[in-house]
Amino acid sequence: MFNQFRNKFPFTDEKWNEYINCFNRIEVPAKTVLLEEGEISKKLFIIEKGCIRVWFNNNGKDLTSQFFFENQSVASIESFMKQFPSPVVVETIEPSVLWWISKKDVDKILEEIKEIPELRDRLINMLFQRTFDYMKHFFSFIKDSPTQRYLDLIKEKPQIVQRVPQHYIASYLGVSTVHLSRIKSKLVNKKD
């Protein structure tokens, strides 16, 4: 699982192994809640196999804000970083194989590597990039119609359209499942 990243980090083999050993492998079924709303996040997950969604409760309906797939790391960033109660739920969609690392170990590693400016910059960049992605998603709610958002999703994140059940996609696009069905059927008819 981790060997593929080995050459990206300037650590001694000893350090590398020490860090790898902080991770714990688990297998969970579909629809496993990894972090409840209101809970304080203590674990960061990396996906070996499977798929996770992050959502929050909005007047009884769930609104999906992000999807994650293989090799991505997942947490309620605000809750994990600042140890606030999480505003979101983290939940598997498919049966998944995950590796988790505790907040304590992450802090320890971050402390140890903070002298390596190359890594620090990469980390800050990662956080920024995620923030930008988030912004872009929100932005599209204001700018684009649901139909346009769906077309963009097909183009830019085909994995989501292919692997995720449609009602989660509807909740990600901010429309009802019925309306997403309508959108799809209109698109098909337009092509004819």
Place this chain on the structure above:
Amino acid sequence: MFNQFRNKFPFTDEKWNEYINCFNRIEVPAKTVLLEEGEISKKLFIIEKGCIRVWFNNNGKDLTSQFFFENQSVASIESFMKQFPSPVVVETIEPSVLWWISKKDVDKILEEIKEIPELRDRLINMLFQRTFDYMKHFFSFIKDSPTQRYLDLIKEKPQIVQRVPQHYIASYLGVSTVHLSRIKSKLVNKKD
């Protein structure tokens, strides 16, 4: 104009005056465009008197993303910081008295004060805060109805409701002017 901030900065009088002298006072009528869409931002503005909106063109209709009032600083942050073409237009709403400072002078000052960690942190915090505000605004588009957004606006930013023409508020809330009128009239009737 600047004396009110004097005690917030740990500079010698000499440095303070040098920095103050980087600012240029201008008076402009209402609806003056301070930064065009696509232009690279070279000036940061501080408002002594008046009111500014930042908006972008979305399929021919303008969509206001932010309002600024007295004592706030205004720029297309992305364009000013990274010298990209601006995605937004910066435009006065009322006749305004502004102070501007050039990108060059800002860079010079930032370079000089980067050794003062207190100031650096305050600056980073400011940027973060603005990003959070932005996020919060976007978020409300997904979570809340236009009516709810309008009620929140009255509560949290009464200045906007009081000073800004209604069609700009409609464009800020993401609804047509007609619909904002409807929302207002429904609210009035409900109170009776």
Place this chain on the structure above:
DNA sequence: CTTATTTGATAACAAATGTTATCGTCTACC
């Protein structure tokens, strides 16, 4: 293999929102 659950499509109706047009008021400017 059988059954329960999940998923997705569709219809019928309701509610929200946009569009266009008209009118009245207010304000800036000559």
Place this chain on the structure above:
DNA sequence: GGTAGACGATAACATTTGTTATCAAATAAG
């Protein structure tokens, strides 16, 4: 003081989207 333009309210109608209900297909669990 008169006039053009900006601003806001309202009506009538169109379009988009949500809601509820029903059915069919796919999938998972026993």
